[in-house]
Amino acid sequence: MSLVAIGINHKTATVDLREKVAFAPDKIHDAMRSLASCTQTGEAVIVSTCNRTELYCNSGKVEDLVAWLEHYHDLDHAEVEPCLYCYHDQVAVQHLMRVSAGLDSLVLGEPQILGQVKQAFAKAKEAGTVKVTLDRLFQTNFSVAKKVRTETEIGAAAVSVAFAAVSMAKHIFSSLAKTKVLLVGAGETIELVARHLKDNGVSEMVVANRTLSRAEAMCAEFNAKAITLEDIPDFLSNADIVISSTASPLPIIGKGMVENALKQRRHRPMLLVDIAVPRDIEAEVGDLDEAFLYTVDDLHSIIEQNMASRREAAEQAEVIAEEQSHLFMDWIRSLDSVDSIRDYRQQSLAAKDELLEKALHKLAQGGNCEQVLVELANKLTNRLIHAPTQALSAASRQGDINAIGQLRAALGLDKN
Incomplete structure (x- = not known):
């Protein structure tokens, strides 16, 4: 059994490559089933967010998993391979725990990633690609993330991608109170953006979303106006600030749309912050003189300024993640010991049944009872002690004192 984690993130790959390896929500179930077919156990979970795409598998060959990722997204190995990282067993477990605790995020300690990992796990269960091992792994992982939140101050400071955007x-803008804001999307990140904006005095917000009812539900809390994505061109010229985060596979706001809006604004500047992957706003928008476009990668410097208060807590969280990952591997090894005990027991019982059948046959043929029983006892004893005797002999020849001691303890030779 071997746990494997393969992925790319904001540290190893540009937003361009992260866009290419992102998984669309409506295709994630089929993707997980396809990935699971590359493993011996049929277990796989895909975590795909703005800043990372990661594959968690049980008993898969790394080269097969990498080949699957490249083939699925039709990418060249030379483009993907330098940006990939790969972890096995305890290190893979620890990595997942670090990710879920926000220790590997663009924003140290941000809480949104835990919800995204939970969502990925739920989709994997729906797809039928989670069995005993990955189920235990992710359930343990969620408990560890909660432990980190309750036992450290990792979440005390208000830093997140949403906070960085605001x-x-x-x-x-020296003051946000008089600005007009257009938010594109109605998910958790945009809702957090809206909350930060409201805290900073913004009173005029418009929320555009593919599903109007979802936007309306969010707008009720912030006294905002809900529109559909198709309505964006009609409202874009009124927006001083545009912040977008959707799961759209294609850009929603193009250069021409922004160019028209700027003309209507008489070239008053507009700030656009695109925190989606794939991007919601065409990169060419940044070429316009009065349009100031920033992506998630551009937010890094702001985020760094808000990290100091979390670093000490992160050190404590790292210790927790390492300890808990070792405990999980202890559980994995206990499964291996259960398998070994079962195999040893079945082997011994098979030997007993084979020799007993032969003894009963001899008795039925009129054989001497005492001779048959002595022969049965001798053969069964020799069969059972053959493998341990060979192991002891090999350890003695190699002068392996530790192995000899372990074998003597296992065989009960040192009991007082």
Whole structure:
């Protein structure tokens, strides 16, 4: 049994490559089933977010899993391989725990990633690609993430991609109170953005979403106006700030749309923050003089300024993740010992049944009872002690004192 974690993230790959390896929500079930077919156990979970795409598998060959990822997204090995990282067993377990605790995020300690990992796990269960091992792994992982949150101050400071986006806006506009904001999307990240904006005095917000009812549900809390994505061109010219985060596979806001909006604004500047992967706003928008476009990668410097208060807590969280990953591997090894005990027992019982059948046959043929029983006892004893005797002999020849001691303890030779 071998746990494997393979992926790319904001540290190893550009937003361009991360876009290419992202998995669309409507295709994730089929993708997980396809990936699981590359493993011996049929277990796989795909975590795909703005900043990372990771494959968690049980008993899969790394080269097969990498080949699957490249083939699925029609990518060249030379483009993907330098950006990939791969972890096995305890290190893979520890990595998942670090990810879920926010220790590997662009924003140290951000809580959104835990919800995204939980969602990925739920989709894997729906797809039927989770069995005993990965189920135990992810359930343990969620408990560890909770432990980190309750036992450290990792979540005390208000830093997140959403917070960084609003901080960017505050840096450009001295006061947000009089700004008009267009939010694209109605998911957890945009909801957090809206909450930060409201805390900073923004009172005029418009929320555009593919499903109007979802936008309306969010707008009720922030006294905002809900529109559909098709309505964006009609509202874009009124927006001083545009912050977008959807799961759309294609850009929603193009260069031409922004160019028209700027003309209507008489070239008053507009801030656009695209925190989606794949991107919601065409990169060419950044070429326009009055449009200031930032992506998640551009937020890094702002985020760094808010990290100091979390670093000490992160050190404590790292210790927890390492300890708990070792405990999980202890459980994995206990499964291996259960398998070994079962195999040894079955082997011994098979030997007993074979020799007993032969003894009964001899008795039925009129054989001497005492001779048959002595022969049965001798043959069964020799069969059972053959493998341990060979192991002791090999350890003695090699002078392996530790192995000899372990074998003597296992065979009960040193009992007082």
